[in-house]
Amino acid sequence: SQQGEEDPQALSIQEGENATMNCSYKTSINNLQWYRQNSGRGLVHLILIRSNEREKHSGRLRVTLDTSKKSSSLLITASRAADTASYFCATDADAGNMLTFGGGTRLMVKP
Amino acid sequence: SQTIHQWPATLVQPVGSPLSLECTVEGTSNPNLYWYRQAAGRGLQLLFYSVGIGQISSEVPQNLSASRPQDRQFILSSKKLLLSDSGFYLCAWRHIRHTEAFFGQGTRLTVV
Numbered sequence: 001s002q003q004g005e006e007d008p009q010a011l012s013i014q015e016g017e018n019a020t021m022n023c024s025y026k027t028s029i030n031n032l033q034w035y036r037q038n039s040g041r042g043l044v045h046l047i048l049i050r051s052n053e054r055e056k057h058s059g060r061l062r063v064t065l066d067t068s069k070k071s072s073s074l075l076i077t078a079s080r081a082a083d084t085a086s087y088f089c090a091t092d093a094d095a096g097n098m099l100t101f102g103g104g105t106r107l108m109v110k111p
Numbered sequence: 112s113q114t115i116h117q118w119p120a121t122l123v124q125p126v127g128s129p130l131s132l133e134c135t136v137e138g139t140s141n142p143n144l145y146w147y148r149q150a151a152g153r154g155l156q157l158l159f160y161s162v163g164i165g166q167i168s169s170e171v172p173q174n175l176s177a178s179r180p181q182d183r184q185f186i187l188s189s190k191k192l193l194l195s196d197s198g199f200y201l202c203a204w205r206h207i208r209h210t211e212a213f214f215g216q217g218t219r220l221t222v223v
Contacts, residue, residue, distance in 0.1 A: 006154075030209045042117075042201055042214035043155075088154060090212075097143050097162055097208040098170070103154035 005102050006089055012108045019076040021105040023089030024069075032065055032072050033090045033099070043088065046074075081111045113138035117202045117215030124222055130175075130189040132218050134202030137183065142204040144185040145212065146177055149199040161185060197222045 007022045023032070031050045035043040049056045049065045049072065056063045062075040076083055088104045117134045124130060136142050143162050147155040157170045159177035167177050174193060178186045185202060202215040 033211060035212075035214075040199075040217070040219070042216045043203075043212075045211040045213070048211055092209055097160055097168075098157060099145065099203075099205070099212055100157060101147070101155035106152075 006087070006105045008105060009103065010106045010108075012110065013079055015079060015081055015109055015111050017079055017109075019079050019083070019107055019109070021074045021087050021089075021107070023072045023074070023102055025072075025089075025091045025102075026070065027091075028094050029067075029091045030094045031092045032063075033092065034061075034063060034072075034074050035088045035090060035101075037086045037088065037104070039085075046087075076107075079107075079109045081109050083107060083109045113204075113213065115202065115204055115213055115215045117218060119218060120216065121219045122221070124192050124220065126194055126222055127191045130187070130192050130196070130220070132187040132200055132202075132220075134185045134187075134215055135183055136204045139183070139204070139206065141182060142206060143208060144179065145203040145205075146185065146187050147201045147203065149201060149217075151198075155201065159187070192222045194222050196220065 146158040205212040
């Protein structure tokens with residue numbers, strides 16, 4: 001079953017614009033992670049935010065987590081054509097070892 | 112450094128044939144191992160995970176099975192493939208729970 005659900009499912013923007021993707025989940029988590037997938041390839045980890053954190057930055061990435069609303073957002077600032085990919089959130093439950101992914105957001109950045 | 116190998120990259124198999132996909136991890140010991148399946152344009156569905164040799168947890172009941180015969184080897188199998196088994200299969204590992212996961216490059220399976 002999928003724990004996280006991303007919104008929007010697809011996003012098309014111009015280079016230089018910011019891209020915001022949202023993730024909602026249902027159960028208690030230890031942390032939430034964001035991954036990137038280029039077409040036909042494996043996933044690459046971008047950032048991990050723990051349940052006691054509210055915001056985290058990594059380069060042009062900014063992630064927020066609101067555990068009261070069970071939601072997270074990923075912001076990519078000053079997007080580039082090379083950012084074109086699918087982005088997935090994954091929830092890491094407190095109990096057990098499962099890492100559960102959402103349906104993803106397909107981001108297209110036009111040059 | 113740690114690396115993960117997954118093969119083959121692509122596979123075309125007839126309905127009813129057996130399946131064996133292999134995943135190995137190098138440079139670490141006692142990793143948590145995962146098999147996911149991804150339908151075209153969709154998210155990842157967790158199929159199996161393992162926290163140790165011989166320890167397999169199944170998330171989706173179906174005609175697939177997994178085994179971990181060695182610490183860093185994770186195998187996905189089927190005795191008889193169905194058309195619905197087509198998809199992109201991804202193996203992943205992580206040191207322990209609550210950390211980041213590292214993915215292989217995936218196997219695209221087409222059942223014909």
